[in-house]
Amino acid sequence: MNLEEIHLRALxxxxxxxxxxxxxxxxxxxxxxxxxxxxxNILRHYIRxxxxxxxxxxxxxxxxxxxxxxxxxxxxxxxFEPLHRRAGVGxxxxxxFRNKGVGKKALILxxxxxxxxxxxxxxxxxxxxxxxxxxxxxxxxxYSEIGLKKNWNFYGDTFNDETLYQKIL
Numbered sequence: 001m002n003l004e005e006i007h008l009r010a011l012x013x014x015x016x017x018x019x020x021x022x023x024x025x026x027x028x029x030x031x032x033x034x035x036x037x038x039x040x041n042i043l044r045h046y047i048r049x050x051x052x053x054x055x056x057x058x059x060x061x062x063x064x065x066x067x068x069x070x071x072x073x074x075x076x077x078x079x080f081e082p083l084h085r086r087a088g089v090g091x092x093x094x095x096x097f098r099n100k101g102v103g104k105k106a107l108i109l110x111x112x113x114x115x116x117x118x119x120x121x122x123x124x125x126x127x128x129x130x131x132x133x134x135x136x137x138x139x140x141x142x143y144s145e146i147g148l149k150k151n152w153n154f155y156g157d158t159f160n161d162e163t164l165y166q167k168i169l
Contacts, residue, residue, distance in 0.1 A: 006105045008062040008075065008113065011050045015063050018071040019043055022092055054080055054118065064093065064106045072097045075106045077114065077123075086122040087114070091134075098133075107141045115169040122168055128153065129161040143167045 011019070022028070024037040038046075054060040054077065061076035073093035080087040089110065093103045114120040125143060127134045139145075143165040151159035 003101050003105045005066045006072065006102060006109070007065060007067075008106065008109050009065050009069075011047045011061055011063055011074075013044070013047055015071055016040065016043055016047065018094070019047070019074070022074065022094075028092070055082055062106075062110070064102060072102055073106065075110050077110070080118075082118075084122075085118075085120045086124065087120060089123050089125045091125075091137075103137050104141060107137070111141070111167070111169060120169055122166060124167070125165045127163050127165060129163055135163065135165070138165050138167075141167070 020038070020040055020043055023034070023043065028034075049057060050061055058080040059076060059078045060080070061074055063071055064073040064075055065071060071094070073091070075092075076090045077087040078090060089107070091103055091106065093106070111123065114123060123143075124146075125134075125138050126149075127138065129148075135145075144167070145163055146166045147164040149162040149164065152162040153160050
């Protein structure tokens with residue numbers, strides 16, 4: 001895969017099928033604090049809302065795409081705080097595109113956007129302590145572990161720790 005072809009674009013109505021599949025796959029709900037599937041109608045509304053300004057809705061999701069407009073994954077800013085110039089980062093790369101540098105390229109592009117277009121200072125990521133691949137990915141682009149949330153999330157019939165990573169742009 002040519003990483004030069006990877007770019008971030010706005011969510012489009014034609015992304016609904018992939019978005020629905022990703023959001024409604026219960027395997028990932030442990031990491032998204034989701035407990036039930038989203039309807040197609042709710043996801044369509046969510047895509048329409050993405051056209052609103054990040055300063056209004058405090059979040060922005062991008063589709064990770066290639067030159068053929070193929071959906072490779074999604075990356076988003078959430079809990080955007082313009083006064084403090086910070087936001088959380090969420091990243092999901094479709095399984096068939098993992099371990100090919102896509103996540104790293106998407107994070108670098110998001111960092112550029114956040115700094116140049118939004119004048120942001122800090123990004124952070126909440127990562128489950130057992131999610132070693134995500135930890136390695138975020139560390140590879142300059143995030144540092146700044147905290148541990150003990151017994152933070154409940155899944156698999158037990159409480160699980162979550163780490164907090166931060167990057168100063």
